[in-house]
Amino acid sequence: MESTTARHLLEPDDGLAAWLAAHGQAAWRAKAIRRWLFAGRVMAFADMTDLPAAVRAELETDFTIWTTSIATHHRADDGTEKLLLELADGHRIECVLLRDGDRRTVCISSQVGCAMGCVFCASGIDGVVRNLTTGEIVEQLLRLARLLPPHERLSHIVVMGMGEPLANLDRLLPALALAQHPEGLGISQRRITISTVGLPPAMDRLTAENPGYHLAVSLHAADDELRTRLVPVNKAIGVEAVMAAADRYWEASGRRLTFEYVLLGEVNDSPEHARRLARLIGGRAALLNVIPYNPVAGMPWKEPTNDARERFIGVLESAGINVQIRRRKGARINAACGQLRRLAARATSDRPPAGHSPVTQAKQPKSSTAASTTPRMPPSHTAQ
Ligand code: SAH
Numbered sequence: 001m002e003s004t005t006a007r008h009l010l011e012p013d014d015g016l017a018a019w020l021a022a023h024g025q026a027a028w029r030a031k032a033i034r035r036w037l038f039a040g041r042v043m044a045f046a047d048m049t050d051l052p053a054a055v056r057a058e059l060e061t062d063f064t065i066w067t068t069s070i071a072t073h074h075r076a077d078d079g080t081e082k083l084l085l086e087l088a089d090g091h092r093i094e095c096v097l098l099r100d101g102d103r104r105t106v107c108i109s110s111q112v113g114c115a116m117g118c119v120f121c122a123s124g125i126d127g128v129v130r131n132l133t134t135g136e137i138v139e140q141l142l143r144l145a146r147l148l149p150p151h152e153r154l155s156h157i158v159v160m161g162m163g164e165p166l167a168n169l170d171r172l173l174p175a176l177a178l179a180q181h182p183e184g185l186g187i188s189q190r191r192i193t194i195s196t197v198g199l200p201p202a203m204d205r206l207t208a209e210n211p212g213y214h215l216a217v218s219l220h221a222a223d224d225e226l227r228t229r230l231v232p233v234n235k236a237i238g239v240e241a242v243m244a245a246a247d248r249y250w251e252a253s254g255r256r257l258t259f260e261y262v263l264l265g266e267v268n269d270s271p272e273h274a275r276r277l278a279r280l281i282g283g284r285a286a287l288l289n290v291i292p293y294n295p296v297a298g299m300p301w302k303e304p305t306n307d308a309r310e311r312f313i314g315v316l317e318s319a320g321i322n323v324q325i326r327r328r329k330g331a332r333i334n335a336a337c338g339q340l341r342r343l344a345a346r347a348t349s350d351r352p353p354a355g356h357s358p359v360t361q362a363k364q365p366k367s368s369t370a371a372s373t374t375p376r377m378p379p380s381h382t383a384q
Contacts, residue, residue: 006061006062006063006064007062007063007064008063008064008065008067008133008135009033009037009063009064009065009135010037010065010134010135010138010139010142010178011133011134011135012134012174012178014063016030016033016063017030019059019062019063023055023058025055029051029055031183032048032050032051033045033048033051033059034183034184035183036048037065037142038142038145038183038184038185041142041145041146041150043065043066043146044060044065045057045059045060045063045065046060066139067087067088067135067136067139068085068086068087068088068136068139068140068143069085069086070083070084070085070086070143071084071085071086071092072084078099079098079099080096080097080098080099081096081097081144081147082094082095082096082097083095083096083140083143083144083147085139085140085143087112087132087136091112091129091130092112093109093112093132093136093140093161093162094109094161094162095107095108095109095140095143095144095161096144096161097144097147097148102155103155103156104148104152104153104154104155104156105154105155105156105157105158106140106141106144106145106154106156106157106158107158107159107160107161108137108140108141108144108157108158108159108161109132109137109140109161109162109163110131110132110137110159110161110162110163110164110165110167110168110171110172111128111129111130111131111132111162111163111164111167111168112128112129112130112131112132112162112163113126113127113128113129113162113163114127114128114162114163114164115127115128115164115167115233116164116167116197116231116232116233117231117232117233118197118218118220118230118231118232119229119230119231119232119299119301120230120262120264120293120296120299120301121296122296122299123161123162123163128163128164128167131163131167131168131171132163132168132171133171134171134172134174134175134178137171137172137175138175138178138179140161141154141157141175141179141185145185153185153186154185154187155187155191156187156191156192156193157176157179157187157191157192157193158192158193158195158216159172159176159192159193159194159195160193160195160216164196164197164199165194165195165196166194166196166197166199166202166203166206167199167202169202169205169206172194173209173210176189176192176213179192180192189212189213190212190214190255191214192213192214193213193214193215193216193258194206194213194214194215194216195216195217195218195260196215196216196217196218197218197231197233198217198218198219198231198234198237198242198245198246199233199237200237200241200242200244200245203215203245203246203248203249204245204248206249207245207248207249207251207252207253208252211249211252211253211255212253212255213253214255214258215246215249215253215255215257215258216257216258216259216260216289217242217246217257217258217259217260218231218259218260218261218262219239219242219259219260219261219277219280219281220260220261220262220264220268221239221268221273222239222273222276222277222279222280222281223239223276224238224239226267226268226273227239230264230267230268239280243280243281246259247284250284250285250286256285256286256287257284257285257286257287258286258287258288258289259281259286259287259288259289260289260291261277261288261289261290261291262291262292262293263290263291263292263293263303263304263308263309263312264293264301264302264304265293265301265302265303265304265305265308266302266304266308267301269304269308269309269312270308270312271311271312271315273312274311274312274313274314274315274316275315275319277316277321278315278316278319278320278321281321282319282320282321286321286322287322287323287324288316288321288322288323288324289324289326290309290312290313290316290323290324290325290326291325291326292304292309292325292326309325313325
């Protein structure tokens with residue numbers, strides 16, 4: 001079975017099993033190949049040394065492992081690394097590795113751009129271009145895993161990069177299944193967080209099909225007037241419907257929900273906003289993740305003052321809400337969603353944005369042995 005178009009090995013329907021059968025190879029070789037990729041973190045078939053050399057060469061012809069290349073790689077002082085990946089069609093996405101104690105968390109993108117239009121977010125400024133494929137999502141995981149030394153493993157995944165994950169569930173769920181698989185990355189479902197702007201039909205689909213993920217719902221305001229201003233997609237949905245869908249997910253999963261609230265100076269950070277928020281989420285087994293706004297160049301929003309932030313949290317805590325302030329990681333390397341991509345798009349030279357320490361500027365080969373040197377740096381994002 002010869003093919004002229006190389007198939008992407010990281011797609012669910014890669015055809016590898018049929019290929020092996022057609023080439024007289026044992027079926028277990030498919031597992032071995034996946035083990036090389038996920039546990040062995042090799043870049044190329046050539047490095048899969050227990051495969052016969054002739055088979056490796058044929059696989060190299062018929063299959064593509066990597067469709068992305070590393071456009072930039074930044075590393076922050078706190079160990080956060082951020083990759084800007086270029087896709088086969090030239091679009092760019094971001095993904096981040098966060099180091100926190102024993103945790104090795106990756107933050108991945110689900111779409112090129114975003115259609116939700118949250119007014120403070122860099123990812124949606126140009127709208128959505130397209131969904132990522134399953135293979136492109138898996139490639140982010142593998143490329144970030146390769147940044148770790150061999151004795152370290154990825155422990156957590158947060159789908160909080162570019163895009164709205166619940167608008168691309170068909171491609172995201174198979175990627176996350178592979179992340180969980182013992183022959184994949186072996187990351188338990190409980191350590192995978194999906195962050196959504198709050199799309200009730202898709203939340204209900206997840207409730208029905210697979211409520212084991214940790215769900216984070218981005219609220220940013222407790223009333224429809226303000227939420228629709230900040231999160232335009234709310235206009236057709238409404239806070240009440242989002243909360244009802246979140247409750248249904250919680251009932252099915254039994255796992256504590258997270259609500260996210262980006263604190264924008266003088267916009268949604270008053271004690272009255274906090275009181276409304278406490279009324280909205282009170283009584284639930286939930287964590288409130290307060291995220292101080294991470295400034296995006298050219299946007300009019302401000303970070304909250306320390307006083308405003310403390311007052312806001314104080315009101316919620318005295319109302320019995322379980323609040324966590326999200327520590328910012330890698331802020332100097334432009335943490336917030338979509339920031340690095342925009343900077344790269346605007347850049348007229350190779351100079352990195354101030355405060356960054358670019359490690360790899362050159363594009364890497366899309367496959368093959370030349371790429372087997374591990375990329376060595378990069379990054380940033382707000383940490384969970
Ligand atoms: N579409 C998903 C994932 C987005 S990114 C969602 O809406 O949840 C994850 C979180 O980062 C969201 O809560 C998002 O609102 C927030 N975010 C986006 N831009 C930000 C910025 N500039 N500063 C702080 N948080 C930001």
